[in-house]
Amino acid sequence: MSFPDTAEIDAPAMPRTRLDAEQRDEREKREKRSRRATFIKWLRKVHGWVGLWGAALGVLFGATGFVLNHRAEPLRISPGAPQVSTVQIAVPDPAPETPREMVKWLRAQPDLKLPARMGRVQKEPEHDVAWGDRKVVQPEHWQMMFTSPGESVMVEYWVGNDKLTLKRNDNSLVSTITNLHKGTGMSVGWVLFIDSFAGALILLSLTGVLLWTELHNRKTVGAVLLFGSIIVAVCVGLA
Numbered sequence: 001m002s003f004p005d006t007a008e009i010d011a012p013a014m015p016r017t018r019l020d021a022e023q024r025d026e027r028e029k030r031e032k033r034s035r036r037a038t039f040i041k042w043l044r045k046v047h048g049w050v051g052l053w054g055a056a057l058g059v060l061f062g063a064t065g066f067v068l069n070h071r072a073e074p075l076r077i078s079p080g081a082p083q084v085s086t087v088q089i090a091v092p093d094p095a096p097e098t099p100r101e102m103v104k105w106l107r108a109q110p111d112l113k114l115p116a117r118m119g120r121v122q123k124e125p126e127h128d129v130a131w132g133d134r135k136v137v138q139p140e141h142w143q144m145m146f147t148s149p150g151e152s153v154m155v156e157y158w159v160g161n162d163k164l165t166l167k168r169n170d171n172s173l174v175s176t177i178t179n180l181h182k183g184t185g186m187s188v189g190w191v192l193f194i195d196s197f198a199g200a201l202i203l204l205s206l207t208g209v210l211l212w213t214e215l216h217n218r219k220t221v222g223a224v225l226l227f228g229s230i231i232v233a234v235c236v237g238l239a
Contacts (some may be wrong), residue, residue: 003202040211047207050200057197064181083170088163095159097143099123102157102164106144113165114153119145126159149179 089112096102099121106114123143140159145152150171157164171179183191 043207043211047211048206050204058201060177061181061197067178068181082189084167085170086165086167088165091164093158099144102142102155103144106155112153115146115148115151117147119147119152121145147191150176225229 038095051113089109096105099209103118103121106112120143122143125144129138130137139161142155142159144155144157144159146155147153152169154167154169155164156167161221183194
């Protein structure tokens with residue numbers, strides 16, 4: 001005849017409420033780990049696709065940004081001198097009465113082949129100037145700029161003259177690429193496209209920091225590194 005072990009008889013049964021609490025805690029831990037794994041997986045995908053989007057343009061903007069960074073002393077890189085040509089053409093009779101009308105007339109001249117984008121338009125009113133010991137009246141002066149990344153055309157006209165002057169600047173290759181970087185002479189579509197690239201860089205940086213903090217469990221250190229880097233960059237730029 002066998003008897004049950006004394007330890008089994010004396011050991012108190014685990015309370016049901018305590019067992020349920022431990023199971024609930026374990027289930028919550030598993031769910032938390034699962035949510036964290038899903039978040040990290042999603043974050044990696046976003047980081048990867050955003051990085052792919054910005055990779056090609058990153059090469060272009062990295063190269064042109066390098067040139068822009070060296071546009072002045074010290075360590076200046078010369079972008080090359082633009083090729084300049086100047087011509088004069090006859091003004092129609094009757095002459096346009098406003099700069100905008102002049103622009104419209106110039107656009108209608110196919111042989112001029114003006115850049116597609118309109119730049120600044122300036123109008124200096126007629127005014128008195130000193131000429132030796134006498135005063136003379138300087139006529140109204142118009143300036144109109146047509147721009148593209150590869151070239152620019154400045155139009156000057158003195159109201160009352162029968163001719164106007166066009167001065168064309170053909171940019172060097174480096175200057176053209178730099179203008180693409182700055183959006184000079186480009187359409188609204190290009191500007192918005194570059195804005196999307198800038199947003200991608202910001203998103204790429206933020207997702208990179210989040211990935212680092214999630215994988216290393218050091219959120220405070222990651223935040224300090226992020227904001228510390230921004231502060232250091234600003235301080236160096238202003239120094």
